[in-house]
Amino acid sequence: MATLGLIGSGNIGTTVARLAVAAGIDVVLSNSRGPETLAETVAGLGERARAATPEEAARAGDWVVVSIPMGAYRKLPAAALAGKVMLDTSNYYPVRDGHIEVLDSGKTTPSELVQEHLDGAKLVKAFNNITDYHISALARPADAADRAALPIAGDDPQAKASAADLISRLGFDTVDAGPLAESWRFDPETDPYVWPYHADPDAARAGFVKTIEAIRSGSPTPTQLPTSDDPGFPLPAARLRTLLADTPRKLTADRA
Numbered sequence: 414m415a416t417l418g419l420i421g422s423g424n425i426g427t428t429v430a431r432l433a434v435a436a437g438i439d440v441v442l443s444n445s446r447g448p449e450t451l452a453e454t455v456a457g458l459g460e461r462a463r464a465a466t467p468e469e470a471a472r473a474g475d476w477v478v479v480s481i482p483m484g485a486y487r488k489l490p491a492a493a494l495a496g497k498v499m500l501d502t503s504n505y506y507p508v509r510d511g512h513i514e515v516l517d518s519g520k521t522t523p524s525e526l527v528q529e530h531l532d533g534a535k536l537v538k539a540f541n542n543i544t545d546y547h548i549s550a551l552a553r554p555a556d557a558a559d560r561a562a563l564p565i566a567g568d569d570p571q572a573k574a575s576a577a578d579l580i581s582r583l584g585f586d587t588v589d590a591g592p593l594a595e596s597w598r599f600d601p602e603t604d605p606y607v608w609p610y611h612a613d614p615d616a617a618r619a620g621f622v623k624t625i626e627a628i629r630s631g632s633p634t635p636t637q638l639p640t641s642d643d644p645g646f647p648l649p650a651a652r653l654r655t656l657l658a659d660t661p662r663k664l665t666a667d668r669a
């Protein structure tokens with residue numbers, strides 16, 4: 414019986430947990446406030462789900478999906494994650510996470526920084542370039558003709574293969590974007606980031622610009638991009654490969 418541990422049970426964590434349960438995988442959810450605060454989420458997911466502490470979720474998982482604000486990475490339970498295949502969904506947003514000089518300058522990538530902190534974990538970057546809404550909308554069985562592909566990056570080939578197997582069971586093909594040093598290729602505002610999974614990327618971009626303007630004029634920071642009711646586009650692996658190969662790097666200073 415396979416088990417997925419989750420550290421972070423917000424938009425992405427619960428969406429991935431839902432797909433895992435649908436695929437017959439047990440899930441152990443966790444957050445920063447304690448298992449009791451996840452009672453409703455667990456009840457909604459059914460008998461394959463339970464809540465625990467981040468340490469317990471990490472120890473229980475055959476894989477562990479970490480989906481927390483990137484700025485909190487130092488709080489991750491390093492000892493419990495040692496040896497685990499860990500799927501890191503996080504993105505670096507200075508407005509939310511605070512400025513981190515080595516990321517602003519491009520000396521390293523966000524996933525390399527997290528990997529450095531979690532020396533023993535086998536980190537695979539995944540699920541960071543698609544909204545939670547489109548993870549739900551685009552998941553398909555393995556034999557579906559309209560299956561979308563997601564990029565993954567990591568330094569351990571076996572961990573990448575294991576993550577790809579999990580992601581396939583959850584409903585997506587994968588494209589290997591290389592080691593963590595290349596993971597910037599699908600970070601925020603690169604070509605493979607979020608827009609190609611929209612049926613109407615132009616409308617989505619316009620919504621994004623509107624959101625940025627709202628933030629600049631003092632509105633509270635949203636935790637997710639506006640996706641409205643866009644049904645999604647099943648981005649094929651071949652197209653994703655081209656986007657990954659051709660995208661320019663977007664350092665903090667180049668980003669909206």
Ligand SMILES: NC(=O)c1ccc[n+]([C@@H]2O[C@H](COP(=O)([O-])OP(=O)(O)OC[C@H]3O[C@@H](n4cnc5c(N)ncnc54)[C@H](OP(=O)(O)O)[C@@H]3O)[C@@H](O)[C@H]2O)c1
Pocket residue numbers: 420421422423424425426443444445446447467480481482483485488489502503504505540541542543544545546636637638
């Ligand atoms: N939303 C999207 O569509 C999307 C798409 C791609 C990538 N991402 C990235 O994925 C990550 C998660 O995004 P999200 O939208 O799912 O965020 P979210 O809805 O705000 O959820 C964040 C989760 O992380 C938990 N958390 C925070 N600090 C923690 C800690 N120290 N230990 C354990 N759990 C902790 C929170 O628990 P509490 O509530 O108890 O604090 C919450 O369950 C972010 O880095 C985001 O940039 C998001």
